[in-house]
Amino acid sequence: MSTEKPRSSKRRAPPRAPGRPTLDSPDLRPHLIDAALACFVRDGIAGTSLRGIAADAGVTPALLNYYFGSKLALRDAVFEERLMPAVLTLRGHVASAGDDIQALVGSFVRGVLGLVASHPWFPALWVREVLCEGGALRELLLSRIGPELPQMLAARFAEAQRRGQLNANLDPRLMVVSLIGLTLFPAASAPIWRQLFQADLGVDAMANHALALLGHGLDTTHES
Amino acid sequence: MSTEKPRSSKRRAPPRAPGRPTLDSPDLRPHLIDAALACFVRDGIAGTSLRGIAADAGVTPALLNYYFGSKLALRDAVFEERLMPAVLTLRGHVASAGDDIQALVGSFVRGVLGLVASHPWFPALWVREVLCEGGALRELLLSRIGPELPQMLAARFAEAQRRGQLNANLDPRLMVVSLIGLTLFPAASAPIWRQLFQADLGVDAMANHALALLGHGLDTTHES
DNA sequence: CAAGTAATTATACACACGATTAATTTATCC
DNA sequence: GGATAAATTAATCGTGTGTATAATTACTTG
Numbered sequence: 001m002s003t004e005k006p007r008s009s010k011r012r013a014p015p016r017a018p019g020r021p022t023l024d025s026p027d028l029r030p031h032l033i034d035a036a037l038a039c040f041v042r043d044g045i046a047g048t049s050l051r052g053i054a055a056d057a058g059v060t061p062a063l064l065n066y067y068f069g070s071k072l073a074l075r076d077a078v079f080e081e082r083l084m085p086a087v088l089t090l091r092g093h094v095a096s097a098g099d100d101i102q103a104l105v106g107s108f109v110r111g112v113l114g115l116v117a118s119h120p121w122f123p124a125l126w127v128r129e130v131l132c133e134g135g136a137l138r139e140l141l142l143s144r145i146g147p148e149l150p151q152m153l154a155a156r157f158a159e160a161q162r163r164g165q166l167n168a169n170l171d172p173r174l175m176v177v178s179l180i181g182l183t184l185f186p187a188a189s190a191p192i193w194r195q196l197f198q199a200d201l202g203v204d205a206m207a208n209h210a211l212a213l214l215g216h217g218l219d220t221t222h223e224s
Numbered sequence: 225m226s227t228e229k230p231r232s233s234k235r236r237a238p239p240r241a242p243g244r245p246t247l248d249s250p251d252l253r254p255h256l257i258d259a260a261l262a263c264f265v266r267d268g269i270a271g272t273s274l275r276g277i278a279a280d281a282g283v284t285p286a287l288l289n290y291y292f293g294s295k296l297a298l299r300d301a302v303f304e305e306r307l308m309p310a311v312l313t314l315r316g317h318v319a320s321a322g323d324d325i326q327a328l329v330g331s332f333v334r335g336v337l338g339l340v341a342s343h344p345w346f347p348a349l350w351v352r353e354v355l356c357e358g359g360a361l362r363e364l365l366l367s368r369i370g371p372e373l374p375q376m377l378a379a380r381f382a383e384a385q386r387r388g389q390l391n392a393n394l395d396p397r398l399m400v401v402s403l404i405g406l407t408l409f410p411a412a413s414a415p416i417w418r419q420l421f422q423a424d425l426g427v428d429a430m431a432n433h434a435l436a437l438l439g440h441g442l443d444t445t446h447e448s
Numbered sequence: 449c450a451a452g453t454a455a456t457t458a459t460a461c462a463c464a465c466g467a468t469t470a471a472t473t474t475a476t477c478c
Numbered sequence: 479g480g481a482t483a484a485a486t487t488a489a490t491c492g493t494g495t496g497t498a499t500a501a502t503t504a505c506t507t508g
Contacts, residue, residue, distance in 0.1 A: 017472080017473075018471070018472045018473065020472085020473055020474035020475065021473090021474075022474070022475090023474085023475075049464075049465060049466085050465080050466065050467090051464080051465075051466090061465095061466080061467090062467090062468085062469095065466080065467065065468080070466080070467080071466065071467090
């Protein structure tokens with residue numbers, strides 16, 4: 001849409017002359033990726049222009065094409081070098097949880113909300129580019145950790161149910177959905193509730209609430 | 225992004241000559257709004273061009289400006305005449321629920337999933353244009369039903385908690401978030417799980433699962 | 449039946465976008 | 479120290495976008 005403001009947050013730096021920089025200048029690549037990530041999070045990948053990233057990074061758009069070749073390749077670099085490391089630490093955190101179903105759930109809940117605490121940009125990017133249909137990162141993410149982590153969780157829930165350690169009215173696959181719906185979704189929608197309730201429902205409160213709800217539901221008979 | 229295909233799903237209709245149509249032709253306005261809604265759902269509001277809507281509707285883009293004046297006004301019309309009626313029926317459904325907290329929760333869960341069943345486009349549009357930061361419908365929706373429905377729910381949960389009818393470890397406001405995270409969110413993410421689990425987790429299964437989880441959590445001691 | 453209004457297409461404008469190429473400056477190598 | 483490669487900006491191209499205006503046809507009213 002032509003009605004979106006290009007909000008240039010950077011102060012007008014004195015425009016640089018062309019030519020290779022001197023040796024003391026640092027490697028621009030991570031700086032460019034960080035600028036791209038910030039823009040992607042703020043405006044979405046489709047809504048971000050190379051000109052906007054370049055302005056935020058203090059370079060010209062042509063430099064982005066010099067480093068990455070195309071906008072698509074820049075997106076891939078951001079995915080590989082920023083998003084994947086974040087989700088891989090979550091996978092490691094969950095994979096090292098014990099056999100007990102309560103431990104597994106607790107590990108997932110705290111793992112997700114720890115990820116959110118250390119990478120505050122994650123929920124918004126995940127919603128826009130993975131959850132949204134046609135999101136620019138859905139296929140990439142699903143093809144990388146998609147088939148692995150969720151099915152491992154669903155399998156563990158199904159096994160616990162077979163052993164009589166899990167409420168038989170639950171669907172093991174929907175348990176995976178519920179875990180995300182009680183952790184990543186609240187984190188992603190936090191701005192809405194902050195505006196609606198005029199209060200900041202923190203990450204720790206989310207974890208406690210989710211664990212209480214997963215523990216015994218609305219029931220009052222098992223309070224700690 | 226310029227790499228998106230404009231996927232013209234309509235068959236090439238014989239191009240019409242200019243001029244006012246004859247009397248037997250029906251009112252185009254609802255047809256235009258439906259075409260716009262379909263495009264907004266498929267590609268997002270920012271990602272939809274007036275040319276795309278016009279092509280799907282079998283008219284020229286100038287006609288859209290004749291009927292609505294601008295893309296922004298068209299968005300408002302779609303919101304007012306398609307989205308609002310849907311959420312208003314949900315509000316009515318929930319408002320007529322009894323005092324019992326279980327009845328309230330059941331009414332909300334079935335209300336949301338009934339809304340999803342009758343308006344399958346709702347979850348995707350809600351994610352993209354309300355949940356996403358900068359979404360084109362967030363402010364509109366929050367200013368219309370925002371302050372009313374969620375705070376009424378949170379107040380009812382807080383009151384039930386005061387009467388000892390609700391697990392004291394839960395946060396009444398996060399209960400509202402959890403309800404949406406267990407209903408609208410699973411519906412919105414259904415395409416992901418369909419692809420991941422190679423199975424269609426239907427709306428009824430979602431309702432049963434959510435009610436079971438809300439009832440007693442993972443616990444096995446209270447099975448029906 | 450003439451004048452005016454309503455509904456539609458055709459054309460065009462100014463702008464933003466992604467990408468390409470040329471120019472320019474610095475570093476590196478023989 | 480001259481040639482070549484690397485890293486940067488400047489300028490440009492083709493395309494898609496929202497919107498405005500003009501042209502065209504049909505209905506309505508006197």
